[in-house]
Amino acid sequence: MNTVAAVADFRTYPLIxxxxxxxxxxxxxxxxxxxxxxxxxxxQWLRDNCPCPTCVYSVTREQLLEIVDVDxxxxxxxxxxxxxxxxxxxxxxxxxxxxxxxxxxxxxxDESRAERRAAKPTSKLWDSRFELPVFEYxxxxxxxxxxxxxxxxxxxxxxxxxxxxxxxxxxLALIARRISFIRESNFGVLFNVQSKADADSNAYTSFNLxxxxxxxxxxxxxxxxxxxxxxxxANGGESIFVDGFAIARALREEDPEAFRALCEIxxxxxxxxxxxxxxxxxxxxxxxxxxxxxxxxxxNFLRGPFETSVEQMPLVYxxxxxxxxxxxxxxxxxxxxxxxxxxxxxxxxxxxxxxNAFDPASGARHFQGCYxxxxxxxxRILVLQR
Amino acid sequence: MNTVAAVADFRTYPLIxxxxxxxxxxxxxxxxxxxxxxxxxxxQWLRDNCPCPTCVYSVTREQLLEIVDVDxxxxxxxxxxxxxxxxxxxxxxxxxxxxxxxxxxxxxxDESRAERRAAKPTSKLWDSRFELPVFEYxxxxxxxxxxxxxxxxxxxxxxxxxxxxxxxxxxLALIARRISFIRESNFGVLFNVQSKADADSNAYTSFNLxxxxxxxxxxxxxxxxxxxxxxxxANGGESIFVDGFAIARALREEDPEAFRALCEIxxxxxxxxxxxxxxxxxxxxxxxxxxxxxxxxxxNFLRGPFETSVEQMPLVYxxxxxxxxxxxxxxxxxxxxxxxxxxxxxxxxxxxxxxNAFDPASGARHFQGCYxxxxxxxxRILVLQR
Numbered sequence: 001m002n003t004v005a006a007v008a009d010f011r012t013y014p015l016i017x018x019x020x021x022x023x024x025x026x027x028x029x030x031x032x033x034x035x036x037x038x039x040x041x042x043x044q045w046l047r048d049n050c051p052c053p054t055c056v057y058s059v060t061r062e063q064l065l066e067i068v069d070v071d072x073x074x075x076x077x078x079x080x081x082x083x084x085x086x087x088x089x090x091x092x093x094x095x096x097x098x099x100x101x102x103x104x105x106x107x108x109x110d111e112s113r114a115e116r117r118a119a120k121p122t123s124k125l126w127d128s129r130f131e132l133p134v135f136e137y138x139x140x141x142x143x144x145x146x147x148x149x150x151x152x153x154x155x156x157x158x159x160x161x162x163x164x165x166x167x168x169x170x171x172l173a174l175i176a177r178r179i180s181f182i183r184e185s186n187f188g189v190l191f192n193v194q195s196k197a198d199a200d201s202n203a204y205t206s207f208n209l210x211x212x213x214x215x216x217x218x219x220x221x222x223x224x225x226x227x228x229x230x231x232x233x234a235n236g237g238e239s240i241f242v243d244g245f246a247i248a249r250a251l252r253e254e255d256p257e258a259f260r261a262l263c264e265i266x267x268x269x270x271x272x273x274x275x276x277x278x279x280x281x282x283x284x285x286x287x288x289x290x291x292x293x294x295x296x297x298x299x300n301f302l303r304g305p306f307e308t309s310v311e312q313m314p315l316v317y318x319x320x321x322x323x324x325x326x327x328x329x330x331x332x333x334x335x336x337x338x339x340x341x342x343x344x345x346x347x348x349x350x351x352x353x354x355x356n357a358f359d360p361a362s363g364a365r366h367f368q369g370c371y372x373x374x375x376x377x378x379x380r381i382l383v384l385q386r
Numbered sequence: 387m388n389t390v391a392a393v394a395d396f397r398t399y400p401l402i403x404x405x406x407x408x409x410x411x412x413x414x415x416x417x418x419x420x421x422x423x424x425x426x427x428x429x430q431w432l433r434d435n436c437p438c439p440t441c442v443y444s445v446t447r448e449q450l451l452e453i454v455d456v457d458x459x460x461x462x463x464x465x466x467x468x469x470x471x472x473x474x475x476x477x478x479x480x481x482x483x484x485x486x487x488x489x490x491x492x493x494x495x496d497e498s499r500a501e502r503r504a505a506k507p508t509s510k511l512w513d514s515r516f517e518l519p520v521f522e523y524x525x526x527x528x529x530x531x532x533x534x535x536x537x538x539x540x541x542x543x544x545x546x547x548x549x550x551x552x553x554x555x556x557x558l559a560l561i562a563r564r565i566s567f568i569r570e571s572n573f574g575v576l577f578n579v580q581s582k583a584d585a586d587s588n589a590y591t592s593f594n595l596x597x598x599x600x601x602x603x604x605x606x607x608x609x610x611x612x613x614x615x616x617x618x619x620a621n622g623g624e625s626i627f628v629d630g631f632a633i634a635r636a637l638r639e640e641d642p643e644a645f646r647a648l649c650e651i652x653x654x655x656x657x658x659x660x661x662x663x664x665x666x667x668x669x670x671x672x673x674x675x676x677x678x679x680x681x682x683x684x685x686n687f688l689r690g691p692f693e694t695s696v697e698q699m700p701l702v703y704x705x706x707x708x709x710x711x712x713x714x715x716x717x718x719x720x721x722x723x724x725x726x727x728x729x730x731x732x733x734x735x736x737x738x739x740x741x742n743a744f745d746p747a748s749g750a751r752h753f754q755g756c757y758x759x760x761x762x763x764x765x766r767i768l769v770l771q772r
Binding site: 009010011027040042044045048049057059060061062063064066067068072106108109110113180181182183184185186197198199200201202204205207210217218219220266272273274275276277278279280281289300301302303305306307308309310313314317318320321324325328373374375376378379380382383386 | 395396397413426428430431434435443445446447448449450452453454458492494495496499566567568569570571572583584585586587588590591593596603604605606652658659660661662663664665666667675686687688689691692693694695696699700703704706707710711714759760761762764765766768769772
């Protein structure tokens with residue numbers, strides 16, 4: 001018999017309820033918990049998830065077993081509770097032992113699944129009255145607890161400010177790397193937001209930029225965007241933010257037909273210069289598997305001509321105009337001027353940002369920016385929460 | 387009146403057919419082409435796409451106009467053909483001029499849309515008899531035409547080999563950057579595939595690795611994967627490839643219920659170590675808007691426990707086993723040993739790759755790898771094709 005480990009993971013699973021009983025049925029082992037819940041586990045599922053060192057490599061905690069190498073009709077010879085663990089003996093000689101905390105965390109009876117769905121973090125929507133979460137650079141650099149609070153605010157509200165950041169060019173990278181590596185793009189690892197004569201995007205002019213997400217021209221828009229103010233002596237150039245999820249919810253209630261059109265009719269976004277030609281065809285509002293708004297994709301200055309049937313075109317314009325008009329409504333807008341040593345960090349796939357026009361003749365203006373993906377944010381949160 | 391440009395783009399649009407006539411109707415301008423086609427363009431659409439320097443910034447070729455700032459009931463005062471261009475005068479005083487090649491390329495009558503859909507590149511599926519497209523390093527580094535041929539093979543077939551690559555560590559970056567910047571991950575910019583005692587993935591052991599895509603644990607799996615052989619003195623370790631799109635098509639024909647289950651039931655993939663904890667819930671087969679297979683996500687050693695309803699669980703196992711069994715069928719598999727100075731470059735979201743176990747005691751084995759996204763591949767192709 002193998003030495004048996006309990007969990008093929010780096011996490012710990014608290015004991016929610018003790019195992020009370022286990023019964024072998026034709027296609028499953030039925031587990032009874034001390035708190036009354038019953039959880040069926042198919043034989044295949046249990047064999048597939050055996051955490052023993054033959055089935056899972058103990059260094060990487062990655063599976064070596066492939067379930068296709070096990071007879072599809074394999075059944076348990078016996079199942080019983082052994083020192084609090086579920087122990088299963090298999091026909092043919094293998095033996096598996098399951099930690100009760102892990103087993104409860106992965107039970108797939110209806111009640112357990114509903115419980116986990118309800119425990120998932122949900123977005124806190126905001127409007128013009130939003131109390132901006134503000135964090136101190138020094139605390140984020142030193143204190144993992146402060147870092148976690150910042151990352152949770154980013155995940156749940158999608159807009160934060162950090163203060164007292166050094167104003168040397170490149171210091172943005174120091175705080176970004178407290179989360180993870182930076183996501184490079186065709187604009188570089190760190191990009192400089194300054195007015196340039198040979199601009200390859202309207203972002204690098206002094207023009208007003210309407211509310212938008214960055215890089216809607218890519219299959220995956222960057223998850224987090226950082227904008228760090230080094231110099232801001234020019235008149236104008238205030239930052240404006242709206243919660244795109246809040247606008248999408250309002251649109252869904254106030255004009256369901258327009259909402260559906262923006263979810264269903266894809267739009268091409270384009271960014272082109274002499275060295276690159278990016279195009280992406282995708283809807284403006286993306287929903288997740290449960291039908292909740294998961295992403296906003298929007299930048300009028302990067303949008304290609306609408307392409308849909310002649311019959312649908314008037315609806316597309318009506319829906320698009322309605323969404324843009326809502327981003328201009330005072331009820332949704334937060335307007336703030338960023339000062340040197342301050343930075344915005346926000347969810348680029350949720351929080352749309354804009355800039356008022358500024359007067360380059362009135363003084364210098366220099367921001368630096370970079371991106372990090374949602375994957376890195378969520379991974380860092382999970383590691384800090386261990 | 388404004389000076390008027392013809393195209394808000396860096397591309398050129400060949401003249402397919404001359405404009406013959408234009409007629410202003412209540413909600414649209416109806417254009418008649420010399421080859422007989424009729425294309426309606428709504429007033430909104432034409433005004434939105436005006437390429438004049440007031441509406442589009444000539445340096446970036448990005449739009450300054452926001453259509454929401456134009457009256458939603460605006461109509462054309464007149465429309466006529468002027469030196470081959472469509473000229474529209476608007477109520478209120480603006481004037482627009484449209485290049486006939488551009489206009490035809492963006493016409494949205496049914497016939498024009500069907501024509502464009504039919505012209506889109508399609509995947510060339512392959513099996514064990516695939517004639518591997520092989521390219522020479524020196525040609526790719528010097529000749530834009532050879533480079534384009536390589537990139538088209540990657541886009542359409544999803545598997546290529548490059549030969550006579552220098553075997554100095556890091557040379558992989560030189561050829562990757564002929565396409566674009568490299569996509570970093572938690573495994574670095576270039577990763578070293580070697581057997582390590584403290585492996586943070588089974589990839590960094592000497593074990594057999596079953597057919598998989600890399601980083602299914604991320605929202606966007608890397609588009610292109612490079613694997614460059616520097617040293618290969620160990621026994622074993624052959625590379626194996628299958629065309630995941632070909633397997634998906636065969637599964638769709640041979641077992642539609644299993645195919646649907648893999649498209650609809652999401653699976654969690656996990657990569658976790660002491661410093662990171664990535665998880666992604668997504669289906670194994672992703673379809674595009676037209677119902678065509680667009681992506682395969684698969685790595686048994688990174689898969690979490692299946693979570694679905696008790697009723698569906700047997701179907702999930704049946705479908706998963708069937709797919710894995712198909713990846714093992716000889717009809718689909720290409721098996722080749724990579725020699726020093728050779729590299730694989732393949733579509734990581736289509737072409738699954740595997741490695742036979744090798745014996746680290748029999749000799750050294752050192753590969754380097756990196757990733758580039760599909761966005762960069764497609765952008766580079768478009769620029770080379772200009």
